[in-house]
Amino acid sequence: MTQSSASLNSIEEESVEGLNVVERPSIWSRLIKHPSVLIGGILILFIVAMVPGASYLTPLDPTEINPRNRNKPPGYEAVYKTDEGERYTVVAKMGTDKLGRDVFSRVVYGARVSLMVGLSVAVISVSIGLFIGMFAGYFRLVDAIVMRFMDGLMAIPSILLAIALVSLSGASLFTVIIAIVIPEIPRVVRLVRSIVLSIREEPYVEAAISVGTPTAKILYRHVLPNTIAPLIVQGTFICGSAILLEAILSFLGVGVPPEIPTWGNIMAQGRDLFQIFPHNIFYPGIFLTVTVLAVNMLGDGLRDTIDPRMSREI
């Protein structure tokens, strides 16, 4: 024992010196260097800036009906009156719709609804899914029941659910969010559950059990942190698909009430005159596509940088 403890110490010192482990560059510097995070992030920043900046971008009320300016092409100089009766002209950058409303103003204000739906669906479904998924994954008894229920939820098509909800409680932003959230939850639950299932078998969780850590603390300290990265990634994908789904629902007339400008509503109202005045569908369509693309690019990039484990799975 004694003669070997000398060698023991010498080796230990050596390995302590060799302890300068290579630190990976910080998460932020890696994120910024990732091209799809960079491009997606910048595009989203532009769209998000349209929310507070809407009144600077356009002086017009997106809901103001003006029969004289009906169905004008992009570039038309529309004449408006102030309350005091003064006349002024505004160039309709994206033309006007069949009620004479300025499409550009509607598109700019429509970003609010789209982002609102995307963000709230992502936050709500991720938080509910996280909670249920942690329970289902950690407590095996709950699992069988909860997961069968989730399978049932997953089978509900969100469009039919939205129609049902709208006929029950009337069209509103809230109904649309609920209709999109419900079928999204099971996907989050499945993801969280699968992570929890593998983490609960990790020796460090068993070690925590054997030092007497209460279950709630184990979930919070040891299990929860592992779910954060994949959930951020999953959240961005949910956000993208929710924006798209809101537009589809509005386009079908079962979404947000028609007087509220959303990209889906603008397209829905331009549908009958689409062949003659394509700008009604073209411009909101471009914004919708770019937004969803940007959100998904951001999600892809986040997945590659913060959670390399998942990059091959989904």
Add this chain to the structure above:
Amino acid sequence: MVSNLENNTTSPHASNDSSGAVLSVKDLSIALPKNADREFAVKNVSFDVAPGEVLCLVGESGSGKSVISYSIMGLLANALKVQEGSSIKLQGEELVGATEDHMRDIRCTRIGMIFQEPMTALNPVMTCGEQIDEVLVEHTKLSASERKEKVLAMIEQVHLPDAARMYDSYPHQISGGQRQRIMIAMALILEPVLLVADEPTTALDVTTQAQILHLIKELQGDRKTGVLFITHDFGVVAELGDRVAVLKQGELLEIGLSSQVLMQPQHAYTKMLISSVPNHTPPERPAIASDAPIVLQTINLVKKYVNSNFLFGKKAVIAASDVTLEIRKGETLGIVGESGSGKSTVARCVTRLIDISDGRVLLSGDDIARVPQRNLRDLRRKVQLVFQDPYRSLNPRRSVGQSIVEGPMNYGKSKAEAWQKARELMELVRLDPDGLDRYPHQFSGGQRQRICIARALAMEPELLVADEAVSALDVSVQKQVLELLEEIKDRMQLAMLFITHDLRVAAQICDTVAVMSEGKVVEYASAEELFSNPQHSYTKSLFEAAPGRGFKFAREV
């Protein structure tokens, strides 16, 4: 049959090297990527492998031995670059700088390969026969029936029973040892001049390992194949190697005949490594006082796993049956067995990580087998665990200190007290107390295992359960951790349950040893008795299979 096929498979490149070596590596240097911990993975390494010779490359983890094997096979990761002036010659033909197409022709036909993990090296959706056949399809022009005949003959040569059934089996349907035999069949079917084996027996049980080593020796001897055998185990070197090369941090320290290097190592590092290999004969140990209190007692412990399915009824797997053991204060009980023998099940039962199906577990006299989970808090404190994998047993997101103080704070210690205690424990396990603020990835495997021991000791347990606690460590580190465990056990008068598959480790640390096989304790005796005079046939077969058993290693005096 074999002879007329050989014409198809022998290489067109006749051996024209004057030295006659199959493989000749000269001044091989391989650079690591810029931000790695050292500049070169391998630096100026030179060696030859003669026909029919087994050269063992030995080194601890990170010594660059696998990098050498990959560079020979042309499978180096892109980030690693073979440096200028390096030369790898196969029968005189330069392989450094060879095109990928050319290397593909050479692999299998002239260089055969076997890897560590046969399950991942085989394709799970193809039958074993098809996978061997694929080699022939790629590299020969034989007809389907000729190929089948040749594959079946090869399966027989690796001593697999019922060749036709093996041909149609999928990898998951056969055992690990059989899978490794399939790998060997695949590697040798084209009669390569060189076989590169990268830790091919590390994942196998000791008895299977002995058979595989024997098979490799037999096949390469018959065919005069040169073998480059990579291993970390000096027992395997003693068993198989004609010559041995010792690597440290990418540098070749010593190369020579196995017997010479093992008995009279020249380099200090080799001496240290060889002296760290645990001895097969147990050292003299002070007897445990017969009146020492019994800490843990299991009486007819049974653990059954019942797989119930409403379609196919219930299926029960008995993981442990009728296990009766006892440990006294200050005693180390070893449970030895191969994978699937139920040794870890016993450990998890006595720590109540899993529930017991039947029998009794007495901890200081209290039966804990039936205590409901919520009343387990007191038990949890008394029994602590050290796990096998030092990389997974600490939460990577929590600092070492946070991991150590978690337990004491659960039991009401104040934060200041717990951290003070953690500092003392770090010193006890010979780590710098300032390391408490660091995260697990900043420590080496051995250091992490010390941290796990400190975490267990923070609870002031009566029983320490070490589940393969040193199996994942290099021999020199293993030795240090074993010594630390021994010292702590003596100082704190702990009872220790030590689970291992390695007989040599058990011989060094255990007072009493229980040998388990298929869920049962087949032999239970003091270490001294068991190692000098094993009774049960299974114990005897384990002893015989242990590599390098008869070999006298050089020991530091």
